[in-house]
Amino acid sequence: xxxxxxxxxxxxxxxxxxxxxxxxxxxxxxxxxxxxxxxxxxxxxxxxxxxxxxxxxxxxxxxxxxxxxxxxxxxxxxxxxxxxxxxxxxxxxxxxxxxxxxxxxxxxxxxxxxxxxxxxxxxxxxxxxxxxxxxxxxxxxxxxxxxxxxxxxxxxxxxxxxxxxxxxxxxxxxxxxxxxxxxxxxxxxxxxxxxxxxxxxxxxxxxxxxxxxxxxxxxxxxxxxxxxxxxxxxxxxxxxxxxxxxx
Amino acid sequence: xxxxxxxxxxxxxxxxxxxxxxxxxxxxxxxxxxxxxxxxxxxxxxxxxxxxxxxxxxxxxxxxxxxxxxxxxxxxxxxxxxxxxxxxxxxxxxxxxxxxxxxxxxxxxxxxxxxxxxxxxxxxxxxxxxxxxxxxxxxxxxxxxxxxxxxxxxxxxxxxxxxxxxxxxxxxxxxxxxxxxxxxxxxxxxxxxxxxxxxxxxxxxxxxxxxxxxxxxxxxxxxxxxxxxxxxxxxxxxxxxxxxxxxxxxxxxxxxxxxxxxxx
Numbered sequence: 103x104x105x106x107x108x109x110x111x112x113x114x115x116x117x118x119x120x121x122x123x124x125x126x127x128x129x130x131x132x133x134x135x136x137x138x139x140x141x142x143x144x145x146x147x148x149x150x151x152x153x154x155x156x157x158x159x160x161x162x163x164x165x166x167x168x169x170x171x172x173x174x175x176x177x178x179x180x181x182x183x184x185x186x187x188x189x190x191x192x193x194x195x196x197x198x199x200x201x202x203x204x205x206x207x208x209x210x211x212x213x214x215x216x217x218x219x220x221x222x223x224x225x226x227x228x229x230x231x232x233x234x235x236x237x238x239x240x241x242x243x244x245x246x247x248x249x250x251x252x253x254x255x256x257x258x259x260x261x262x263x264x265x266x267x268x269x270x271x272x273x274x275x276x277x278x279x280x281x282x283x284x285x286x287x288x289x290x291x292x293x294x295x296x297x298x299x300x301x302x303x304x305x306x307x308x309x310x311x312x313x314x315x316x317x318x319x320x321x322x323x324x325x326x327x328x329x330x331x332x333x334x335x336x337x338x339x340x341x342x343x344x345x346x347x348x349x
Numbered sequence: 350x351x352x353x354x355x356x357x358x359x360x361x362x363x364x365x366x367x368x369x370x371x372x373x374x375x376x377x378x379x380x381x382x383x384x385x386x387x388x389x390x391x392x393x394x395x396x397x398x399x400x401x402x403x404x405x406x407x408x409x410x411x412x413x414x415x416x417x418x419x420x421x422x423x424x425x426x427x428x429x430x431x432x433x434x435x436x437x438x439x440x441x442x443x444x445x446x447x448x449x450x451x452x453x454x455x456x457x458x459x460x461x462x463x464x465x466x467x468x469x470x471x472x473x474x475x476x477x478x479x480x481x482x483x484x485x486x487x488x489x490x491x492x493x494x495x496x497x498x499x500x501x502x503x504x505x506x507x508x509x510x511x512x513x514x515x516x517x518x519x520x521x522x523x524x525x526x527x528x529x530x531x532x533x534x535x536x537x538x539x540x541x542x543x544x545x546x547x548x549x550x551x552x553x554x555x556x557x558x559x560x561x562x563x564x565x566x567x568x569x570x571x572x573x574x575x576x577x578x579x580x581x582x583x584x585x586x587x588x589x590x591x592x593x594x595x596x597x598x599x600x601x602x603x604x605x606x607x608x609x610x611x612x613x
Binding site for chain 2: 156158178190205241
């Protein structure tokens with residue numbers, strides 16, 4: 103088995119006719135966590151949506167590979183079934199669809215098999231406890247009226263349930279208070295394993311205090327401008343992006 | 350809730366117009382219906398909520414595919430009383446619902462929820478009129494429509510606040526979910542206010558399924574087709590989630606094909 107889990111090769115992407123990504127390349131090995139940092143509007147979320155297969159984002163050229171298999175043209179649900187996961191920066195509300203119904207449908211689709219109601223409930227209850235989510239969430243409409251922190255906890259719960267081998271976390275730390283940040287980050291850190299990979303998109307060092315990245319990339323003008331070890335995130339925290347050309 | 354079958358259909362079809370009734374409060378309320386035509390095409394329903402009573406009525410129309418039905422409802426609400434009325438139009442070829450409601454006592458309130466689950470070439474209409482005749486009354490009128498295929502739906506709402514009916518509160522909403530380019534909905538929410546010092550709002554929204562919502566569900570392994578179906582079911586579920594009796598509500602969900610994960 104190759105050590106490379108996830109690879110982006112020279113990815114160029116446009117959104118509604120406007121070019122946003124200009125040749126992104128990176129490689130995540132099994133067990134690694136990579137962080138992407140960068141100013142607002144540099145294309146980080148475009149990268150996240152493109153990796154998930156959002157139809158609004160058009161891949162002009164380049165490739166996305168998961169476990170050696172090209173997934174560039176797959177639909178989002180096909181990527182999810184191959185155990186690719188995106189934790190959304192702004193999870194949308196879906197009125198009238200309960201969290202429980204959604205999670206059951208999602209689990210069934212990703213696992214490709216029915217899960218017994220009692221097994222489903224005990225599985226969910228376990229995860230709710232770990233993440234400090236009240237059980238009453240299960241009967242609420244998905245993300246409707248949820249605070250920023252509640253949405254991010256629910257995203258984390260989904261990640262833990264669906265057990266992806268590659269996860270992209272798009273500003274999962276935004277909208278979290280200090281306690282929620284700790285709970286979510288510790289859970290994400292706990293999700294690390296030698297056969298999984300993570301790409302953490304963030305503005306701040308604070309989340310990286312819990313999820314120690316192996317590689318940090320600086321994003322600017324729709325591409326990676328600089329890569330380094332964890333010390334790069336600390337330098338950005340202290341000095342900002344001024345010193346990086348093009349950031 | 351007490352259950353009634355208003356319209357008996359041939360034994361080989363499990364459809365018709367069904368009604369459930371629930372009464373509470375210290376006052377008296379009543380519910381009468383009459384089939385005007387022998388064929389059962391017209392139903393006259395009278396609802397009366399006497400002082401300090403609460404009457405909840407749910408009416409489901411799921412007559413056979415080629416049937417036509419006209420449901421006329423008159424309601425009277427007296428002081429400190431409340432009527433909660435839900436009417437679902439699901440079956441038949443054409444179906445008209447007419448509601449005329451009078452709020453006759455202080456603190457009288459009516460809440461009306463209409464749901465049109467329109468498909469094929471069905472033609473559904475709701476005409477609802479609420480009269481606030483005296484001060485301190487309130488109403489909440491909502492009609493939700495999921496419009497598929499080549500269906501046509503009409504909502505005409507009219508809330509009248511008479512002279513002297515100060516401190517009335519009236520809310521009116523028509524929400525349409527367009528699921529086909531060939532479906533047509535017409536929406537006419539109207540307010541007639543003859544004095545100051547009232548709180549009123551009315552509006553109509555017409556939309557399609559939101560692509561970002563579909564993508565979110567897809568990103569969790571759910572196909573686009575299943576995502577759309579889940580969202581439509583969510584829309585229908587929202588419209589009737591206010592039905593007070595859980596057994597009645599679950600029965601309605603089942604009849605409308607709304608799958609709900611039971612969490613207990």
